[in-house]
Structure formats: structure tokens, C-alpha cells
Amino acid sequence: MISIGALWLPILLSAVFVFVASSIIHMFLGYHWGDLRAPAQQDAILDAMRGLNVQPGDYAMPKPDSMKQFRTPEFKAKMQRGPMLLMTVSKGDMTMGKSLGQWFVYLLVVGTFCAYIAGRELNAGAHYLSVFRLVGFSAFMAYSMALPQAAIWYRRNWRMTLVTMFDGLVFGMLTGGTFGWLWPH
Numbered sequence: 001m002i003s004i005g006a007l008w009l010p011i012l013l014s015a016v017f018v019f020v021a022s023s024i025i026h027m028f029l030g031y032h033w034g035d036l037r038a039p040a041q042q043d044a045i046l047d048a049m050r051g052l053n054v055q056p057g058d059y060a061m062p063k064p065d066s067m068k069q070f071r072t073p074e075f076k077a078k079m080q081r082g083p084m085l086l087m088t089v090s091k092g093d094m095t096m097g098k099s100l101g102q103w104f105v106y107l108l109v110v111g112t113f114c115a116y117i118a119g120r121e122l123n124a125g126a127h128y129l130s131v132f133r134l135v136g137f138s139a140f141m142a143y144s145m146a147l148p149q150a151a152i153w154y155r156r157n158w159r160m161t162l163v164t165m166f167d168g169l170v171f172g173m174l175t176g177g178t179f180g181w182l183w184p185h
Helices: 004-029 042-052 073-081 096-121 128-144 147-153 158-182
Strands: 057-061 085-089
Touching: 004 096, 004 158, 096 128, 096 158, 128 158, 147 158
Parallel strands: none
Antiparallel strands: 057 085
């Protein structure tokens, strides 16, 4: 058994490597650019929403007040009439500093959880491939396996979900490789 404290360097470096890789993916490779679409009349929609003073939050429309209302013919007619809307409303500018800081903290948390799992299952001197497989798969699960839930329940774009899961595979491999490289002997 290896303590999390003994794995601080792979936790930190894997977070740095994943941070850099995610920056390259989003800033230079461009395959995420088409993840979200905007309707042709986005300015009119935004103007209308400003006039309604919709507060920041997550919304679903139409949304019944209860399961009883969900089963009514009136609500079913609303659903049939469409459209159905799932949206997140936020205000303010889209500054990257706060989001990047939160992302890096999240990477450290994933690395720490992976260190905990591997530290309980592997001994000092474990073979690189054993460390890579266990940590890489644990990190992949952390980065990717919750994403299909949003596609299933909230109708997020499946292409975006699968591409983001691919990113999670890359991040998992970087994390596993870093831990395998720096595993205590």
C-alpha cells in the first residue's frame, strides 16, 4: 500500500499534462468547435429573453409541476406541439481564468482519487503497465463515464458526448502514463 502523499508528484504532473492537452485540443485542434449550435435568429431570441428577465439557472420547458400534471392531456399536447427546451442561462462575461482554475482543481481531484485507488491496489515497484492500466482506466472513468447520462436524459448531442469521451480517453492515458512513469520503486 502506498500513501497518497507519496504520489503527490504524479498527481500534480498528470494534472499539468492533462491541462496542457485539453488546451491544445480546444485551442488548436478545433474538433470541438461544432459541439454547440446557434439558431439563425439568435439575436431575436436573446433580445426576447432579456425582456423576460430569465434568471441564471438550469431550465426545462415545458415542465410539469407534478407527475400527475405530466400525465394530463393538456401537458401531453404541449409536448407534442413543441418545442422542448433544456437550457442553462448565465450572465456576465465568459472569463476563462475562473473556469481554468476550477478545471485545474478538478484535475488534481481526479489525480488524487486515482492515486488513492492505485495506492491501495498496487505495491511499490509495480510494473509500469500495471500502473498505467489501473490509473488510466480509473481516470478515463472519471473523465468520461458520466457524460452519456446527459445525452440519455437531457438529449445532449451524442457526437459531442462521444468526442468528449475520446478526450477523456486521452486524458486517462496521460494520467496513467504519468503515474506509471513516476510510480515509487
